[in-house]
Amino acid sequence: MTAVDLQRNTTSRRIERKPGPVERNPRAFMRRRRIIDNLLRIGAPILLIVAWQLVVSTGLLDRRFWPAPTDVLLSFQENVATGRLAEALVSSMTRILLGYLIGSVAGILGGIALGVFRPLRIALEPIISAVYTVPKLAILPLLLLLFGLGDVPKIILIALGVFFVTIISTIAAVTSIPEGYLEPARSFGANRVQTFRHIIVPAIMPDIFVALRLAAGQAVLLMIGIEFVQGDEGLGYMIWNSWQLFLADRMYVGIVSVALVGVVFQTTVKWIGQRLTPWEKPRN
Amino acid sequence: MSDEAKIAARGITRTFGAGAGLVHALGPLDAEIESGEFVCIVGPSGCGKSTFLRIVAGLIPPSEGVLSLGSDGGQAPLAAVVFQDYSIFPWKTVEANVRFGLDLLRVPRHEADTRVERSLSRLGLTEFRKAYPGTLSGGMRQRVSIARALVTEPQVLLMDEPFAALDAQLRHLLQDELLELWQEDRRTVLFITHNLDEALLLGDRVLVMSARPGRIVGEFKVPFERPRSGDIRRSPEFAAMESEIWDLLRSEVAAGIPATGGTKVPA
Incomplete structure (x- = not known):
């Protein structure tokens, strides 16, 4: 079409605003979008793995350091068969979950207490902020000295990492509850327990779940760090030990397993959070 | 005086x-x-x-x-407040919001059900009872707020x-509604x-x-x-x-x- 045609068309034609395919058949559109979304979701990692395989098998990357996905898969099968992976997974997960549970419960309760009682907050918040910045792994030797070589110091360290993330977020969440939510409660004569149940807990819930997701990552990170330096079981040990034995395939089995643990852990926390805060509208 | x-x-x-x-x-x-x-x-x-x-x-x-x-x-609370905005709870459904004052007053379940029911229907909220405020328009939210206050039958509103x-048209409508509501019980x-x-x-x-x-x-x-x-x-x-x-x-x-x-x- 020439410029002259365009000119003529704009003067002779009316511009119309019509429903598009989305508006004409929203259900079909939504279904199609869901299918495309799922293809993208599954397709992207598959594509990545295929690319990895190709790069390694064509010899572009050194197979000793970058084992192909198929090598990792073989090693994976082997480690599942010998029970090594399951064993490592169980001991790591026990530590993570125990530490996470203790740390988050303490962090949330502590955060609410500090959020609600001003004197407590004034007294303790600066100390918490100060201690928070100390890298947790730096105090592992101290904990080992105090509690010996068992699981206890490891669980405590994970709990500490989780504790600081949750307590700081919880304090912030409690202190930023708008007056507009507290005043109606007061005007209806709510007592402390009622205010807690009807206002404070639901109001801070969305923020707490964000903190819990961050804390889940923190917990996995700390666990791997601890297992690198101390002990002879768990996924961290498996990765470290594979390096010492120059077993790159097995190392990748460990790394991939840690990644999967992290993903599953975070997704679970997120899912629980969404179930518990149905009023929050997620935007996609 | x-x-x-x-x-x-x-x-x-x-x-x-x-x-x-x-x-x-x-x-x-x-x-x-x-x-x-x-x-x-x-x-x-x-x-x-x-x-x-x-x-x-x-x-x-x-x-x-x-x-x-x-x-x-009497048993009725002395005062209930209808606030300008932000006052209904996003984490409670319409029904639970309206019920809030009754819960705090520990009104027996059965009686609370009846009163919430009546209040919802008086303010035209019955079909939205399970909705969260986040999904409602400003006018509907303010109706919830009024229902929440009225359901406790306060001596002073x-x-x-x-x-x-609210926008001018909606305000007009709600004013008329409030006028009617008030003329029913004149608190x-x-x-x-x-x-x-x-x-x-x-x-x-x-x-x-x-x-x-x-x-x-x-x-x-x-x-x-x-x-x-x-x-x-x-x-x-x-x-x-x-x-x-x-x-x-x-x-x-x-x-x-x-x-x-x-x-x-x-x-």
């Missing part, structure tokens, strides 16, 4: 802050509201009218003076610019607004407040007979009265502009 007034304010003042930052927000203010009376307070922005309502509600104490409320001694956040209402038209339509009496620090500078008995309908807005008497109040209020609004320039009094 009698001591039997439902709400009696004597020499109420309220200041905020201290030292150099001290703001004299309200009063001294004297006022009486009789049982079953619908009183509207109008005044320029920042004149302390919301502060006065909060004092009546018991949310903040006065700095000086005494505010007394007569209780009929305190409304703090309940329709200010004592203190209604804060900056909208003269709203005050005249709803109130038995309109109190005009001065610029900050707010004092009562005028009182108007609204002569229109009950039950009223929204149609009185179009009568010449209505317009005449509106302009009469405006004449008084205009100077106060003007006075408030330089004084409030940029600084905001805590509402």
Whole structure:
């Protein structure tokens, strides 16, 4: 079409605003979008793995350091068969979950207490902020000295990492509850327990779940760090030990397993959070 | 002046802050509201009218003076507040929001069910009962807020610019609805607004407040007979009265502009 045609068309034609395919058949559109979304979701990692395989098998990357996905898969099968992976997974997960549970419960309760009682907050918040910045792994030797070589110091360290993330977020969440939510409660004569149940807990819930997701990552990170330096079981040990034995395939089995643990852990926390805060509208 | 007034304010003042930052927000203010009376307070922005309502509600104490409320001694709570916005809880469904006051009062389950039911249907909320406020329009949310207050059958209903956040058409509609609702049970209402038209339509009496620090500078008995309908807005008497109040209020609004320039009094 020439410029002259365009000119003529704009003067002779009316511009119309019509429903598009989305508006004409929203259900079909939504279904199609869901299918495309799922293809993208599954397709992207598959594509990545295929690319990895190709790069390694064509010899572009050194197979000793970058084992192909198929090598990792073989090693994976082997480690599942010998029970090594399951064993490592169980001991790591026990530590993570125990530490996470203790740390988050303490962090949330502590955060609410500090959020609600001003004197407590004034007294303790600066100390918490100060201690928070100390890298947790730096105090592992101290904990080992105090509690010996068992699981206890490891669980405590994970709990500490989780504790600081949750307590700081919880304090912030409690202190930023708008007056507009507290005043109606007061005007209806709510007592402390009622205010807690009807206002404070639901109001801070969305923020707490964000903190819990961050804390889940923190917990996995700390666990791997601890297992690198101390002990002879768990996924961290498996990765470290594979390096010492120059077993790159097995190392990748460990790394991939840690990644999967992290993903599953975070997704679970997120899912629980969404179930518990149905009023929050997620935007996609 | 009698001591039997439902709400009696004597020499109420309220200041905020201290030292150099001290703001004299309200009063001294004297006022009486009789049982079953619908009183509207109008005044320029920042004149302390919301502060006065909060004092009546018991949310903040006065700095000086005494505010007394007569209780009929029954089970009904003394006062319930309808706030301007943000006041219904996003984490509770419409039904749970309405039920909130009854839960706090520990009203037996069965009775609470019936009352919530009635309240929802009175305000046309029945079909939205399971919805969260986040999915509702502003008008629906304010209906929830009114239902939440009315369901407790308070002796005094305190409304703090309940329709200010709504658009003009919706406000019109809700004013008419409130008028009808109130005429059914005629409880004592203190209604804060900056909208003269709203005050005249709803109130038995309109109190005009001065610029900050707010004092009562005028009182108007609204002569229109009950039950009223929204149609009185179009009568010449209505317009005449509106302009009469405006004449008084205009100077106060003007006075408030330089004084409030940029600084905001805590509402």
